[in-house]
Amino acid sequence: MRAKDIMQTDFVRVRAEMPLREAVEIMLKANVPMLPVIHKECGRHSVLREVDVLRVVLPSYLDAVPSIDFLPEEYSLINFDKPLNEIQVMDVEAGSKLNMVEEDAKIVKVAHIMLVKGVSAVGVERNGEIVGFIRRSDLIRHYFSQIPCEKE
Numbered sequence: 323m324r325a326k327d328i329m330q331t332d333f334v335r336v337r338a339e340m341p342l343r344e345a346v347e348i349m350l351k352a353n354v355p356m357l358p359v360i361h362k363e364c365g366r367h368s369v370l371r372e373v374d375v376l377r378v379v380l381p382s383y384l385d386a387v388p389s390i391d392f393l394p395e396e397y398s399l400i401n402f403d404k405p406l407n408e409i410q411v412m413d414v415e416a417g418s419k420l421n422m423v424e425e426d427a428k429i430v431k432v433a434h435i436m437l438v439k440g441v442s443a444v445g446v447e448r449n450g451e452i453v454g455f456i457r458r459s460d461l462i463r464h465y466f467s468q469i470p471c472e473k474e
Contacts, residue, residue: 325432326425328464329446329454335360336370338412345411346375358420358445358452359411367420367445367452374414378406420445425453429464432456 335358336345349357349370359368384390421435422445432444436458446454 323429323464324425325423325427325429325444325446325456326454328429328460329425329456330460331454333358333455335452336411337362338368338410340411341407342375342378342409342411342414343406345370349375356443358455360452361412367422367447369420369443369445370411370414378409378414420452422447422452424448429456429461433461436461 334348334352334354336348338359338361345357349355349372356369356371359370361368420443421439421441423432423435425446425448427446435441435444443455443457445452446456
């Protein structure tokens, strides 16, 4: 079985120069934890993850402190160094490379990438263009569909 056999071809993608607010609205409407990002000028593929969005609105020190118990209960954690409408997708996802495989890659390669790199999705490409997306749930669905039910 190959990547092209289980990839999702109907997926939402966003442009790198798109306003972040618009991309977040798309992410929430589609109910997906990440969106592939298309960089037209360089052909690079990346991904905008929910955690990337949280890092924009939450203070950067949250990654460094073991507890926030010292903060008063009414303390607002929302942090906007820059007005939200001025932030583009490319400002947020710069370090989040989308792992890619060719459409003819074996799905065990996709599973290996997900496990070793700790990613929840892999892009599928044909001639350098993203044509599909495989999430962990797609792999689980595929593998579990091949396991026969146990009889009591």
